[in-house]
Structure formats: structure tokens, C-alpha cells
Amino acid sequence: MTLAVRYTAARTLDTAPALSAPPGPGEVELAPAYVGICGTDLHIYHGDMDGRVHAPAVLGHEMSGRVVSVGPGVEGWRPGDAVTVMPLRWDDTCPACLRGHQHVCRHLDFIGIDSPGAMQQRWTVPAATLIRLPEALALDRAALVEPTAVAVHDVGRAAVRAGEKVVVVGGGPVGILIALVARAAGAEVRVVEPSAHRRLLAEELGLPAWHPADDEVSELVRQWTGDAGADVAFEVSGAAAGVDTAVDVLGVRGRLCLVAIHSRPREVDLHRFFWRELTLVGARLYDRSDFEKAVDLVADGTIPAERLISRVVPLTQAPAAFEALEGGGDVMKILVACTDDAQGAAV
Incomplete structure (x- = not known):
């Protein structure tokens, strides 16, 4: 049986x-x-x-x-x-x-x-x-491989490019995978995560991580980027505060990629979208090419x-x-x- x-x-x-x-x-x-x-x-x-x-x-x-x-x-x-x-x-x-x-x-x-x-x-x-x-x-x-395919799709939807500065808000499994895939694409990455265990794992994987209560994350990003702001933010936390952080850290014409499933409507600072010409993209699931790339990334140890x-x-x-x-x-x-x-x- x-x-x-x-x-x-x-x-x-x-x-x-x-x-x-x-x-x-x-x-x-x-x-x-x-x-x-x-x-x-x-x-x-x-x-x-x-x-x-x-x-x-x-x-x-x-x-x-x-x-x-x-x-x-x-x-x-x-x-x-x-x-x-x-x-x-x-x-x-x-x-x-x-x-x-x-x-x-x-x-x-x-x-x-x-x-x-x-x-x-x-x-x-x-x-x-x-x-x-x-x-x-x-x-x-x-x-x-399946959650890695999610991350591959997300990074593709955000059009992450080499040399860009990326903030991942939420350091659970998908957040860490997004950070790793973005780094493999040549981006500089920071992770925002309240769990000490998950921050430690991120650091051990070479991904600098911040607690959301460490000063103001937006101020840390300002120092990191020379006052320019991040090029891309991924919202993976599913929390209202995570949405705020992801919007706040973006520089002019930054891209916010929404990954987490939010079970209720969230308030969003649309004035900031207007003022900085931000872009919001949704990312859901994957296609076969995402899966095939994910197999390669897991198999080669990336x-x-x-x-x-x-x-x-x-x-x-x-x-x-x-x-x-x-x-x-x-x-x-x-x-x-x-x-x-x-x-x-x-x-």
C-alpha cells in the first residue's frame, strides 16, 4: 500500500x-x-x-x-x-x-x-x-529546483542587470533564492529579514543582511548606494511593513518586483512612484525556460x-x-x- x-x-x-x-x-x-x-x-x-x-x-x-x-x-x-x-x-x-x-x-x-x-x-x-x-x-x-525556478522568473521579471544594487525584503527560502539568482546575474544584493537565524544563513552565503529595525533600512541603503537608492527591490515578506520598505529603498526609476502573496489590500505610497518614476511589476510562477535554468543553477552549485x-x-x-x-x-x-x-x- x-x-x-x-x-x-x-x-x-x-x-x-x-x-x-x-x-x-x-x-x-x-x-x-x-x-x-x-x-x-x-x-x-x-x-x-x-x-x-x-x-x-x-x-x-x-x-x-x-x-x-x-x-x-x-x-x-x-x-x-x-x-x-x-x-x-x-x-x-x-x-x-x-x-x-x-x-x-x-x-x-x-x-x-x-x-x-x-x-x-x-x-x-x-x-x-x-x-x-x-x-x-x-x-x-x-x-x-521548483522554488529556484520561481526566483529565476522573479529576477527576469525585474530585469536585473550586472552592477545593479538589489534589496530583497524577506529572507525566507524564496527570498534567499532570489538574492542568490540576482547575485549570479552580477548584481550587488542586500537582504532585509527580522529572523536572526535567517540573517545568519544569508551572511554565511555571502549575502549581507539587515534587520528591518536596524536604524532605518532606507538610510542604510542610502549609505550603501551613495545616496542613489536601490535599482531593484523584491517584496517577499508578505507584510505591510515590507511593502513600505521595498518602496522606500528605491532610487529614481527603480523597479519593485512583487513576489509575496498578500491576502489583503495594502496601502502604497503612490506619490513616491510618481515622484521617482518607479515601476511595479508582478511575478507569478515560471515557464519551462525558468525551470531549465533552475536545474542548471542547482546542479552547478550556484x-x-x-x-x-x-x-x-x-x-x-x-x-x-x-x-x-x-x-x-x-x-x-x-x-x-x-x-x-x-x-x-x-x-
């Missing part, structure tokens, strides 16, 4: 027999090895997405694993192949899709939210969602994925892992090991 972790009600998860079906035409059956728990999963766990997520629901979309079997008509994949999944299905008919922006399809199926996800021991998905992994890349590290993995737990302990993340503390990324072999290979 194979198992799955299911969301059944606010702050309630259970483990139950997996109901994944054998692969049909154009589908593949996977054995997930590792599944990361992300901020969106926590939103679901809190009950904030009950209008979209229909319990009981199998969670998880940050994953790595191997192909078990392929359905009729599937070519190019065979059992044992190491893969991750770009967890998006779109209709290819809406205005967004017809303009080439399938990742923001009006009827997007985000697998792991709108349909069953990866936190199970067998998972059937469309073959078109597979992304090949290098055999030399450890599967625990490969579980961070993204030190092992440093971001705080803990690996077996599938049966996933509910406790959600509780640990909800409580904050010295935690960055927790992975759920879906098989005994995966657990034994964990960092």
Missing part, C-alpha cells in the same frame, strides 16, 4: 492510502523522493485557501523523484529517469495562453493546489510537465541547495513538519521523504 499526506481541514493533515491512478495516454507514474513544504502549502494548511482547495487534498508541488511507468503514447521517458515536475496545466485557449503566457492561464490548474500533488508515494502526472534532472544531482537538492535544507522528515511525520514551520524558529526548508530509500539519502 502506498501512502499520501492529505489536507482535510484547517490545521489538520492525515496520512491515508494514495489514490493515484495508473498512467493513461500521455501520462507518467512517478515515485516522488522528496517534496518541499512551501509558503503556499502553509496557506492551505491554515485554511486560507479553502475556496480553492477541496479537502481531502494531497499537497505538494516542490519535488524530485523517478519515473515508475509510462502511459500509452509517451516517448522519451523510461522507468528510473530522474525528474522534477513543472506543476502547471493550462487550457491553451484563453487570452493569456494565446499571447504565450500559459503560466498565468485564466483556467490554470496548479498541480498540488487545484489537483492532487506530490506528497504521496505514487503520483501520476502529464508527461508534458516533466523536467529532466542530471543523474549526478542528488534528489534532495533537486527538490529545490544555488547551494544543501545549505537551505533544515530538516528531512519521513512521510508519516509530515503533519508535525507543518506544525514546526508554522511555529517559525530556526527553520528554512523542510523536505518530506516519500520513500525509505530517500530518507536514508537525505542531508
